[in-house]
Amino acid sequence: TQLLEQSPQFLSIQEGENLTVYCNSSSVFSSLQWYRQEPGEGPVLLVTVVTGGEVKKLKRLTFQFGDARKDSSLHITAAQPGDTGLYLCAGADGATNKLIFGTGTLLAVQP
């Protein structure tokens, strides 16, 4: 069974701080996606990484795919209250195209 473990599970920080969320698995994925979900809404796709070692930047967010395509990280610089939400990573199984979702990281940024 493919599992994606995210850490930390919960994170409460002050506005302006930096943070990193990790997404780890023992399985290899053909691609990995990061989503942010706000209460009562569906997840919104932030980024897709495909190549091992790939780094993508989206304003203050930096995403990295591990060299072996088993893990990923999301780094947020100078967090803002608008970054508050549930962050989910999801790995795509290359054979079935099924998305396996991580356990989630709930981020709260206090003003």
Add this chain to the structure above:
Amino acid sequence: KAGVTQTPRYLIKTRGQQVTLSCSPISGHRSVSWYQQTPGQGLQFLFEYFSETQRNKGNFPGRFSGRQFSNSRSEMNVSTLELGDSALYLCASSQGYEQFFGPGTRLTVL
């Protein structure tokens, strides 16, 4: 392009009843996936439909079923509802490996 739409947004049912949820994908997307999200279990895959055929299935009992129509719209049905079926049910449409989610249907079983 309009996003993924789901109806209804909220639903309250009692144990033993059945429920049908609807999903309209992004125009041109032929794949529709369904997920159940609960605080304890997170996001769990239910099934995926592509061109009216079920392409993948998660580990849920047979009470959970779905179908897809020729216009790619999809429905999922849950029969004999249990308290544990209370959850946010999310639909996602895709054209490749990226999935785009709807706002979900919040189902409460009393």
